[in-house]
Amino acid sequence: MELRNGTQGRITRLRRSCKRAKPPSVNMRRDASKVLHPLPVETNEDDEELMKEEDCFSTGFLKRERILGYPEEPCYLWFVMEFCDGGDLNQYILSRRPDPWTNRSFMKQMTSAVAFLHKNNIIHRDLKPDNILISQKSGDPVIKVADFGLSKVCAGLSCMESEGDNQVNKNMVNINKFWLSSACGSDFYMAPEVWEGHYTAKADIFALGIIIWAMIERITFIDAESKRELLGTYVRQGTEIVPVGEALLENPKMVLNIPQKTRSIMSEGVKRLLQDMLAVNPQDRPDASQLEVRMDQLT
Structure with missing residues (x-):
């Protein structure tokens, strides 16, 4: 079920499926999914690297799951996230x-x-x-x-500082x-x-x-x-x-x-x-x- 349609993609309500190249369809746990517009297919001679099913990162709020298509198919980028039942x-x-x-x-x-x-x-x-x-x-x-x-990560120089017996990584950015x-x-x-x-x-x-x-x-x-x-x-x-x-x-x-x-x-x-x-x-x-x-x- 479509929840919202934006300029960069659409957000749908779905259930969980196994991770495949094709968009999730049946036998899926309830989740919220954002699919971005199709990306051009990129070939890669390293088949093992190409078929990695997920490339996740976390900022404490969001986890990204990257699902790659087969080389001969269109490639879609899906974001599978928690479904927030309270709405916005x-x-x-x-x-x-x-x-x-x-x-x-x-x-x-x-x-x-x-x-x-x-x-x-x-x-x-x-x-x-x-x-x-x-x-x-x-x-x-x-x-x-x-x-x-639209978020911006403000990268900066890092340095190691001593705090007691520990070495602490200090980011030099003043955001x-x-x-x-x-x-x-x-x-x-x-x-x-x-x-x-x-x-x-x-x-x-x-x-x-x-x-x-x-x-x-x-x-x-x-x-x-x-x-x-x-x-x-x-x-x-x-x-x-x-x-x-x-x-x-x-x-x-x-x-x-x-x-x-x-x-x-x-x-x-x-x-x-x-x-x-x-x-x-x-x-x-x-x-x-x-x-x-x-x-x-x-x-």
Whole structure:
């Protein structure tokens, strides 16, 4: 069953099969599979290397399985992942009554996930409710950050440092000073500097701030392309709604109305934290490690 169709491929719900060159079809365990558009077949004289059935890596969130076709057949690249039965953050939050406990749990989990990525020198660059999936296998809902199609691994020099009797590998990258220039992401979650095409990992912090703000106050908009109701905050200009990042780029002195709703359940601590996460100047935002500490204190 097809779950979603994107520009780079489609996501389907399936059950597990043995690993073969042909796409999975029958006798399969329930999973979620993303198939990318066909790739040209590459020949390889080393048959044993060609027929290796999997080439897996893990960032703590995602495992990739590479299935190679026979040389005379088209080659497809499949990503077989856990099926998250809670849907994405939009579906989960908007289908339930407001719950402060769920809000606190998701805030903490999302912050922890971004901190993990940044500690491993990965900038997601497309954080949005669509890319935050919910698994309910363990009972309590568990956040899974997904879709690393636009993510950037910030490679740097490594060196060995002594800590007591141990040699520790230290990565020399400061991810918050690793500048990127490709303006990418989803409009309503993009930081002002992303619109300009000159940004760092702090753009992920801004996107997370938009998501948390929208989740707590249940602020939504209708996506023009999919016609779906999505979580996301915005600035209203006349009859139009404008992404917060774009509005701040046009007017850096604009004061965000946090919270938006008169009868909001947002605490003063969360309000101050969101104001910091959504600061126009990325240097005024907390980094992921600082954010994780502050979030632990609030939740």
